[in-house]
Amino acid sequence: MKLKNVGWVALSGLFAMSLVGCATQPGQPAPAGSEQAVEQAENQGPAAEQAAVDQQADAQTAEQEAANPAELQIVDSGWFAADNGMVDFAVQVQNPNHTVEAVDPVIEVVGKDDAGNVIFDETIETPGVLPDSTYYYSYVAGSTAGGSANATEVVKPSTVEFSIATPADSWKATDQKLADVYTVQDNGAADTQFGAKEFTGTVTASETLDGATQSRVDVVLLDKDGHIEGGYFKIVDTEPGQAADYDIYAVGAPEYASYAVYASPWTGADAA
Structure with a gap:
């Protein structure tokens, strides 16, 4: 009988030790x-x-930005006037908000002569600008003649000013961002037989932003310090994951030190 009791005690001790071992095994939830x-x-x-x-x-x-979003910012801009007085320009636009998109921003372009008189004042509707995102827009503005309706003299602006504004009711919450969505393969610039520069390459969107089935490709001309001199753009059809070709003709482009190519979703905004 004593031997049986001793055996039972020994087994109990072994069982207790096995429980302790299981409880202390690393990586196992307690x-x-x-x-x-x-x-x-x-x-x-x-x-x-x-x-x-x-x-x-x-x-x-998110609550604060929905109630009082920060305004879009034009970080850099540049322009040049053609012989007919029209202005090719490009602007770099940033949305400093983290949670809201500017849905219907409008760019105002004001050209003035040497005396400060307004030659033209135009507004251009642009697609939405997603939060924490930087966009590049190239457009054409200006007038081929100044003064009365019968005037034929071409008036080129001495200065061009840019501003951007978003209507108070044109902000919406979103978690989409522009960064890392587009991949641009730049194939370089070549001189054409009629004197223009031709920029070619492909653009690929990894996903659809803002429900857009098209994308805009902007070629932004830069000076030696990396500042914008002007730009050109083209709208191309894009499907997620598929490369789309682009060819952009730059007529009357000024001398530039370098250029960069950017892409963004296009939802059919038109110049006003």
Whole structure:
């Protein structure tokens, strides 16, 4: 009988030791309510707490931007006048908001002569500008003649000013961003037989932004310091994951040090 009791005690001890071994194996979740589970929860606490703080901050940012979004910013711009007085220009536009898109922004272009008189004042509707995103827009503005309706003298502006505004009711919440969506393969620029520059390449969109089935490709001309001198653009049909060819003709382009090619979704905005 004593031997039997001793054997039972030994087996009980082995069983207890096996439980301890299981509880302390690394990488294994501890049983709920155990001392080890409490320790794991304490170790994960700071990370979980920080995640909750970040989530709350994001919600507050979204609420604040929805009520009072920051205005779009024109970071850089450049232009040049053709012989007929028309102005080719390009602007770099940033949306500093993190959660809201500017749906219907409008660019105002004002050209003035040497005396400060307004030669032309035009507004151009542009596609939406997604949050935390930078866009490049190239357009044409200006007038081929100044003065009365019978005037034939070409008047070139001395200065051109740019501004951008978004109607108060034209902001919407979104988590889409422009970055890393477009891939541009630049195939270079070549002189054509009629004196223009031809820029060619392909553009690929990894996904659809703003429901757009088309994209605009902007060739932005830069000076030696990397500032914008002007630009040209073309609209191309794009499908996610498929490369689309572009060829952009730059007529009357000025001397430039370099150029860059950008792409963005096109939703059919037109010049006004």
